[in-house]
Amino acid sequence: MRGLTRDLVATAAFAVLLVFLPSVLREVFGRASVSYLSLATNALVLAVLALSWDMLARTGQLSLAHAAFTGAGAYTVAVLFKLTGAPLWLGIPLGGLVAAVLALGLGSVTLRLFGIYFAIATLAFTEVLKAAVQRLPTAVAGGAAGINVPALFRPTFVAGSMERWEVAFLRNQGYFWVYAGLLVVAVVISVLIQRSRLRAAFTAVRTNEQVAGVMGVNPARMKLLAFVLSSFVAGLLGAVEAHRLGSVSPDGAFSVHTTVLALVTPIFGGLYTTLGPILGATVLAGIEETLKRTFSEGYLIGYGIVLVASILFMPRGLVGLASKLVKRGGASTSGRVGGASGGAADAAAEERA
């Protein structure tokens, strides 16, 4: 329980930091803070997506369906406001719920699939969902052209009392806070998993489902639970994204790009941890922005090189690299034994990755 309290206090401190970050950026950078704030927002979006994917991966389910769940959240919001005059903030929780229900359905049929077969089934699910949305009546789902979605924040320019750029800043700040709220939700779910008996159950199911069952763990329940929690978070995220982008379309909402980012980020940051996906998202968002500014054309090539290199040279991600450095510091004082076993653990982790 002490660990849980510590983690929740750290999460609360992190949340307070996020609340004040926009104001700090504004004080320090002035007009330029608009772009810094959108960079920070990108990092938040990526962190939520990555943490959501990681929760599912902890049970050994390597999903290629994350775009399906963010897309489901986005379309829930879009269809809701196209058809009804529902309150503005109702769409987001509803998007999470719809994604969670879809996950329960998909998860039930993929229970017996492992590894690459599971991944392919989830990828197929994304495509099926996308095709289904495209074929729904245009009056409901907008067809291939998509649907417009109302904005959550519409700051208005008041001549005299504020500058032009402040309108964009206020808009960005609003979304930044909403995503920060989502990240806090995701972190709390993740911490509750990691600090309860679920962590061991998830790990047991991931490493040996049969033995987990023989020891009393219900693998089906654990896998479905992870699927529902993960997709709920992804659905919330997709719903907010729909509001921020102002429209949804099948190609955009069910983009493979989302699925790829969802799995690359936790691998880069460190799998099966709360910190890894967040670190990975922060660093990757920073790298992407830097590359984009340095090479306006073809920056994605540089981004790809960074990812390949990181997977080759730090198999356990940033978190693994950090703990290795700490261990190496300890090993120089306590002899080589610890280092040797650490090496074995690294090799085992590499195999799994």
Add this chain to the structure above:
Amino acid sequence: MSSVLRATGLSKSFGGLVAVKDVSFEAAPGEIFAIIGPNGAGKTTLLNLISGLLTPTTGRLELLGTDVTAMPTYRRCRLGLGRAFQVVQPFPEMTVAENVLVGAQFGSEGVSSSEARRRADQALERTGLDRLRDQPVEDLNLLQEKRLEIARALATQPKVLLLDEVMAGLRPGEARQAVELVRGVRDEGITVVFIEHVMPVVRDLADRVLVMDHGAELARGTYAEVTSDPRVVEAYLGVEDDDSRAGEESADARSVREAPGDDAGATAGRDA
């Protein structure tokens, strides 16, 4: 007394291959029941049917009076069935204590976390692993891994414990310790069903023995009864027309011959 584990006509076939053929037995409370037989006799398949990793093609299995024939593994475990595997399979990313804690936390319904920790500590102590509790499982040697297998099963608070060749690969002294451990478990009232190749261990531990050959029951009775049964000796020695098995007179065969005598070769559990 009623039986805690009762198999009635259990069969399992994979395609055309019949791995277990019409096996029936009962294990009484507090009994140590051995399943022996040559390699490929279907012993491990039978154990998999009992623990639920396989579903029988035909037949029925009762655990503590409940029909568990089609029950998933985790529910059998919570009902009171523990299992240690032949090939040790610890969860690699956890410490020794964490491995055992999984069984304590999930092996019974509604266990509080403090009670689970107590049960895990008890299982660690029972198996002599308490000093190694914070070691990663990668650092364990074979004996310690086998102990961990038993500790994990004990942590689920079983009423029936299935052991699959836990003595295999152990040195005589180590096997003796393992025999003591199994006796201690039985003395607490836990029924033990075990597969074993080391015949002196079977002799020292088993109240009753089921001999399997080609998936079916060959003989059943006390150790003395089954080892003096000519059919059992024949199956182990491969005197029958089965050339492929006659060729490789196995350690099993030798130990079956040696065991009843006043041996020098019998090691494990002799003075225990």
